[in-house]
Amino acid sequence: MPPIKRTKFKLTPEQLLEMFYWLKLIRGFDERLSILVKQGKVRSGVYTGIGQEAIIVGTCYGLRQEDYICPLHRDLGSFLMKGVETRVMMAQMFAKETGLSKGRDSALHSGVSELGIFGNTSMLGANLPVAAGIAFTFKMEKTDNVVVAYFGEGASNTGDFHEALNFAGVHQLPVIFICENNQYAYSVPLEKSMAIDDVAIRAEGYGFDGVAINGNDVLAVYQATQGALARARGGEGPTLIECKTYRWHGHSEHDKAFYRTDEELAMWKSRDPIPTFTTYLRARHVLDDEKQKGIDARVAATIDEALEFAMSSPDPTAEDAVTDLYA
Amino acid sequence: MSKELTYLDAIREALAEEMRRDPKVFVLGEDVGPYGGAFGATQGLHEEFGDMRVVDTPISESLIIGVSIGAALRGYRPVAEMQFADFISCGFDQIVNQAATLRYRYGGRASVPIVVRAPSGGGVSGGLYHSQNPEAWFVHRPGLKVVAPSTAYDAKGLLKAAIRDDNPVVYFEHKFLYRRAKGPVPEGDDIVPIGVAATRREGNDATLITYGAMVTPSLEAADRLSKEGIEVEVIDLRSLMPFDKDAIFRSVEKTSRALVVHEDVKTLGIGAEISAVIMEERFDRLDAPVLRVTYPDTHAPFSHVLEAFNMPNADKIVDALRRLAAY
Numbered sequence: 308m309p310p311i312k313r314t315k316f317k318l319t320p321e322q323l324l325e326m327f328y329w330l331k332l333i334r335g336f337d338e339r340l341s342i343l344v345k346q347g348k349v350r351s352g353v354y355t356g357i358g359q360e361a362i363i364v365g366t367c368y369g370l371r372q373e374d375y376i377c378p379l380h381r382d383l384g385s386f387l388m389k390g391v392e393t394r395v396m397m398a399q400m401f402a403k404e405t406g407l408s409k410g411r412d413s414a415l416h417s418g419v420s421e422l423g424i425f426g427n428t429s430m431l432g433a434n435l436p437v438a439a440g441i442a443f444t445f446k447m448e449k450t451d452n453v454v455v456a457y458f459g460e461g462a463s464n465t466g467d468f469h470e471a472l473n474f475a476g477v478h479q480l481p482v483i484f485i486c487e488n489n490q491y492a493y494s495v496p497l498e499k500s501m502a503i504d505d506v507a508i509r510a511e512g513y514g515f516d517g518v519a520i521n522g523n524d525v526l527a528v529y530q531a532t533q534g535a536l537a538r539a540r541g542g543e544g545p546t547l548i549e550c551k552t553y554r555w556h557g558h559s560e561h562d563k564a565f566y567r568t569d570e571e572l573a574m575w576k577s578r579d580p581i582p583t584f585t586t587y588l589r590a591r592h593v594l595d596d597e598k599q600k601g602i603d604a605r606v607a608a609t610i611d612e613a614l615e616f617a618m619s620s621p622d623p624t625a626e627d628a629v630t631d632l633y634a
Numbered sequence: 635m636s637k638e639l640t641y642l643d644a645i646r647e648a649l650a651e652e653m654r655r656d657p658k659v660f661v662l663g664e665d666v667g668p669y670g671g672a673f674g675a676t677q678g679l680h681e682e683f684g685d686m687r688v689v690d691t692p693i694s695e696s697l698i699i700g701v702s703i704g705a706a707l708r709g710y711r712p713v714a715e716m717q718f719a720d721f722i723s724c725g726f727d728q729i730v731n732q733a734a735t736l737r738y739r740y741g742g743r744a745s746v747p748i749v750v751r752a753p754s755g756g757g758v759s760g761g762l763y764h765s766q767n768p769e770a771w772f773v774h775r776p777g778l779k780v781v782a783p784s785t786a787y788d789a790k791g792l793l794k795a796a797i798r799d800d801n802p803v804v805y806f807e808h809k810f811l812y813r814r815a816k817g818p819v820p821e822g823d824d825i826v827p828i829g830v831a832a833t834r835r836e837g838n839d840a841t842l843i844t845y846g847a848m849v850t851p852s853l854e855a856a857d858r859l860s861k862e863g864i865e866v867e868v869i870d871l872r873s874l875m876p877f878d879k880d881a882i883f884r885s886v887e888k889t890s891r892a893l894v895v896h897e898d899v900k901t902l903g904i905g906a907e908i909s910a911v912i913m914e915e916r917f918d919r920l921d922a923p924v925l926r927v928t929y930p931d932t933h934a935p936f937s938h939v940l941e942a943f944n945m946p947n948a949d950k951i952v953d954a955l956r957r958l959a960a961y
Contacts, residue, residue, distance in 0.1 A: 409741040416739045420707055426739065428731045436700020436728065443701055444708040447660075447686050467727075470697035477692065631742035632776050634800035 316533050320593045326364050326525060327588060328602050330581050333360045333384030335606045336393065339614065340400060344560040348618075349400050351413035356381035358523075358555040361580035362487050363388065365528025366455055366548075375423040377438040377456040379431065379487065380415055381554070385457070390422040393609050394616035403620035410623035411631075432462035435471035435484070442480035442545075451540040454482040455532075460549075461492025463506045469513075472547070476513035479544035483535045484510070486549040487522065493558040494566040510547035522550025523580040526587070553578075641815040644786040645675050645751075645807060648793035649713065651822070653683055656711065659797055662689035663698055663715030663751075672717050673753060673812055695721055699728035702748040703736070711747050711797055719754035719806060720766040733802040734777030745800040749793070754782075755808040755847050755897055756934045757945060765934035765941075767846075767898040772804045773875040773907070779828055780875040782806040784849040786817040788872055791826030799828060806874075808847040815850075831878035833885070837865030840891040840958050843882055843908055845871040848895045848946060855951035864959050874904055882908065883916055890921040891958045895951055900928040922961030927954045 318326070337355040344353050356363065359381060367376065367388035378385045386396055391407070399406030400413060407417035407426070418426030425441065427434035438456035445452045462468055463486060475482050486506045490497055503509075510517030521527050528550055535546035553575035557564035588594035639647065652659045660683075661676055667690035670677030680688040691698050695716060702712040716722045722729070733746045756765035772780045779801050783789040789807065796803035834849060835856050844852045849870050856866035867885050871877050886892050892912055894905035909924035927946045935941055 407741055408739045411741065412739045418707075418740055418744065420740075420744050425704070425707065426736075428727075428735065430727055430731055433696075433700070433727060433732055436694075436697045437704040437707070437732065439697065440701035440704020440706075440712075441708055442704075443689075444705050444710060467696050467700065470692070470694035471700065473692055474694065474697050474701065631738050633779075634737060634745035634747075 316530055323588060323593050324598065324602070326368055327584060327594065328605065329364045329368070329384065329388055330360050330525065330584060331602055331606045332387065332393070332609060333363060334581060335610050336383060336387070336396070339610050341556065341560055351400070351402070352559045352561065353400070354380045354414065354559050355556050356384065356554065358575065358579065359487055359489060359552045360384060361525035361528055361584070362485065362522045362550045362552060365525045366483070366485050366532045368529060370455065371452065372423060373450070373452045375425060375438070375441045375452070375454045377425040377427065377434040377441070377454060378415055379427065379434065379457045379459060379462070380429070381487070382457055383415060386415065386424060389424050391419060391424065394613040397613035397617035398620050401617040401620070402623070403617055404623045405616070405620040409627060432458055432465035432467040434458070435467050436474075438482055439471045439474045439480060442475065442482040443478060445481050446478065452481065453536055453539040455485060456482055457485045457487060459492065460486060460488040460490070460497055460506050461495070461500060463509060464500055472510065472513040472545070475545040476515050479542070481539035481542075482545045483532065483539060484545060484547040486547065487552060488549050489552050489554040491554070491558070491567065493562070496566070505549060507547055507549040515545045515547070517547035517549060519549040519551060522552035523578045523583065525580055525584050636818040636820045638816055639786045639819040640813050641783070641786045641789045641807070642673060642675060642812040644790035644819050645793055646677060647819070648790040649676065650679060650682065652794060652797045653679065653687060658709060659711045659713065660687040660689065660705070661713045661715065662691055662701060664691055664693055664717045666690060666715050671715060673809070675715065675751070695725035696728050699725040699748070699750065700732065702750070703728060703733050703746055706746045706748045707744060713749045713751060713797060716750060716752045718764050719752035719768055720763045722750070722752050722768060729772065729778070729802065729804070730775045734775050738777060746802045747800045748802050749796045750802070750804045752804060752806050753809045754806045755810050756941060757810040757847065759936060759938055759941065760809070760934065761936035762933050767806070767896070767929070769804070769806050769874055770898055770903050773904060777802065778875060779803040779873070780806070781828055781873045782808070782846040783826075783872060784808070784811065784815070784846055784870050786815055786819050787824070788826050788832070790819050791824050792828065792872060794823065795825050795828050798825070803828070806846065810847045826872065829873045829876045829878060831872055831881040832870045833867065833881065834870050835866065835868040837867040837889070839865045839889055840867070840893060840955055841882070841885040841889045842866050842868045842893045842895060842951070842955070843871060844868065844895040845874065845904070846897060848897055851946065851948040852895050852951055854948040855955060858948065858952055859955055864955065866955060877908070879911060882912065886912055886916050887919050890919055891961065892920070892924045893927065893951070893954055893958055894924065895927045895946055897929055897946060899931045900926060901931050903928055922958050925954050925958050927951050
């Protein structure tokens with residue numbers, strides 16, 4: 308594997324605090340959702356990304372509205388960072404009329420074209436050919452916009468993954484493939500689903516660089532993304548960034564995750580991206596008690612407001628079960 | 635101005651004219667580039683429109699459809715070629731899960747104007763994987779439109795309609811007709827609207843509902859029976875989803891008898907649906923059960939002897955019409 312290409316970046320204290328806010332908001336949203344599932348208030352499968360937030364913040368921070376993201380099922384935070392209101396995402400989880408899909412489907416199966424967000428199906432990896440298509444149009448138009456497409460290490464075993472990376476390599480498309488390697492495809496550990504240690508090396512087979520990084524370090528993710536963005540915007544084609552991480556919860560909130568040990572979970576919890584970043588910010592005097600309090604209060608208020616909005620929003624009109632099938 | 639064109643030339647002309655008319659239209663698929671397509675449907679297009687609008691792809695059907703969806707979300711109108719309709723199964727997920735559901739799950743806020751061209755059908759000793767008629771799979775999936783022209787005129791007019799339609803359209807072009815079906819095709823825009831059948835022959839004694847390559851043997855059978863004093867009305871559906879219920883009902887109300895003829899296999903083919911709809915909505919107008927002449931529930935064999943045994947033909951249709959008339 309090639310060494311990580313270091314890209315210099317400069318973030319102001321305000322920007323660093325903004326990243327910190329996003330980490331906290333995304334964590335807070337998912338934790339609240341998890342409670343709502345236990346309370347029986349959210350009925351559908353919920354797939355949290357708790358423990359993986361640094362990947363979303365590090366990759367989405369600083370994207371343009373014209374850039375496109377193609378998230379996977381744990382990437383609710385990417386919708387927020389790309390501009391969907393927190394309350395709309397909450398309403399989506401509650402199957403309300405005010406959600407993105409108007410109650411048609413939960414979670415992240417809906418997109419917003421004006422904000423550059425593609426909503427995938429439940430077929431993991433199926434977003435990647437679409438990502439290649441969007442990137443192809445950017446190339447046709449000779450713009451320097453970029454597609455950021457997400458997938459798990461599990462989805463890197465699908466045909467869609469390989470077809471998409473191959474096409475992106477052939478056409479040197481402006482797309483960044485972000486692998487959220489959280490070690491398990493539902494219950495199946497990495498070593499039982501692939502004969503390699505790093506998904507990143509799969510990029511080599513398609514003629515572009517893949518790098519494996521610490522996915523729990525938001526600045527490492529940001530740095531790697533900035534490098535890949537610069538190359539993609541400059542017409543130098545795709546990059547695969549494999550972010551090593553771990554999901555704290557089960558595959559869905561209903562999964563007790565008996566297939567892994569407490570020790571393993573505890574080890575990964577000690578690598579929680581939020582305290583790591585907190586320590587970094589405090590050591591540089593970017594964050595203090597007062598600022599932290601302010602951010603925590605802002606996060607709590609945003610989620611409370613979103614929840615209130617979602618719960619007081621109307622259910623969809625029953626007849627809309629059979630509308631919007633055709634344009 | 636009208637000129638004599640083959641069905642295949644009509645397809646090529648529709649593609650070329652639509653690409654000249656609208657810069658957002660482009661074609662992609664295996665061998666569609668300088669080679670001009672396995673059957674020649676894209677001949678000359680690469681020379682006129684170049685690499686970025688006539689895109690040779692790897693052997694990756696899922697990718698071809700996925701790229702089309704991505705481009706469609708950015709305002710393009712891609713026309714994807716499956717080299718054979720038999721290969722469409724490799725892109726099935728992208729069509730039925732990604733494209734067909736997208737508008738619904740986006741809350742009606744997006745559409746997927748793609749066309750998937752699928753050269754289908756037997757009678758050419760193509761064997762198991764170069765002869766299939768998989769149209770019913772797609773008719774069964776809400777969110778898709780499905781068309782199947784039988785004449786050169788319709789091949790052009792329906793392809794233009796499909797390209798301009800805001801929904802995903804699967805366009806079944808019958809290989810047997812490529813060079814055998816010839817007829818007058820007007821230059822320029824003669825759109826054949828999706829969802830409207832054509833009455834190819836009028837008659838008062840029985841209604842024969844068919845499409846694609848089965849129109850010709852159906853008309854031959856009707857001519858033969860005419861000599862015996864039985865006048866059969868032949869309806870060419872042209873569109874399978876939506877299909878023209880009004881045209882079917884108008885005819886059945888007149889004739890009280892209906893036969894459905896298709897080259898696809900019998901069980902849960904288009905004939906099953908048409909038969910059910912006639913029974914549900916016009917039961918009191920029928921003097922006989924709705925009959926079907928179809929391919930038997932088997933595969934498409936290579937041997938001419940075996941294939942001829944399976945293929946519906948004028949003799950089989952005549953027999954069925956006689957049984958129908960005898961009720």
